[in-house]
Amino acid sequence: MVTPVNDPPQQVAYDSKVEGNIIITRVDAAINWMRKNSLWPMPMGLACCAIELMATGASRFDISRFGAEVMRFSPRQSDVMIVAGTVTYKMALAVKRIYDQMPEPKWVIAMGACASSGGMYRSYAVLQGIDRLLPVDVYVSGCPPRPEALLEGLMKLQRKVEGESSLLAQKKQMVDSLA
């Protein structure tokens, strides 16, 4: 029986000053873990759903339990756009423009019936779902959805972020840009 007590490589992790402070994982998993627990929302509040969005942010429902309490009113600092409310045609291109200003990676939650499908507004003035302009990741049903429903949607989005191969996607982009 040979105990390699003095073998230098193993001393990094075991029986050293940093013992217990090292986690071994994939870079993708680490990045996704950081991303999903700090999804900063762009609160695109357009109608009554925005009231429920505010309630979700307030103490009773406390969206900060999911790391998403940092409502950024600048798209440059946001990760996820929560489209909360009726998107009129007059507003539609403004929403698109704000989405375009968000840096990658970015996600979209369509909160409520109106943002998902136009809702009860089958009329000349309302865009029939924000997915006609933006790629939507999570649809939350309800008119308006309760805060729990929005949190469920947020957790769904977190699960989606967890499964992304973020580094590979970046690497592919880099290789493509060099080619």
Place this chain on the structure above:
Amino acid sequence: MTTEATADTKPGSGTADGGSAFLAKTLDGLGKLLGDDLAATIEFRGETSVSVASPRVRVALAWLKDHGFDYLIDITTVDHQGEALRFEVVYELYSLAEHIHLRIKTRIAEEPGEVPTVSDLWPTANWHEREAWDMMGVRFKDHPDLRRILMWEGYPFHPLRKEFPLAGQPSEMPDVAFTGVAPLEGGPFVTHSGAADTVAREPRAKGES
């Protein structure tokens, strides 16, 4: 036995006779002012409507403003599609002192489709007239700022006209806005007005609830 409920007392009236004497006096004065241009006076369920020929409507409204009807509640328009005088502009007046309403109506043809503005008499008329122009396409002569108020400048339709479909019309203004046609049949949140009972009439996703 109550003493307050006499036959012609309306709730909220400022005077004992419910303002009916004041109204009669006003209508009498208006008739003398306009002559034949005062086409008709209709009283229906305690509401009085006066039809005025469109060239004199501004004269009538200015006179009414000086004779007690100092508050313009609203301006609306009605589309009588297919008739020679297609549009009807309706002014809802109110007397703050006498607590009575008076409705002034005037009919105009589609072309030129124009009535004189009253935005210099009542500043509130500025936005009411802009809305009437935006939604119905009625123009107001000498309006200081007759732009659309709800839709954007350049939108090609007037959505509350009868020929405009509820679902909308496609339009495109690059970098400003676009519109599409909303699917009406079979979708969720569409009421079924001809259905037999309230459950069937209720807007819901069919087959899913």
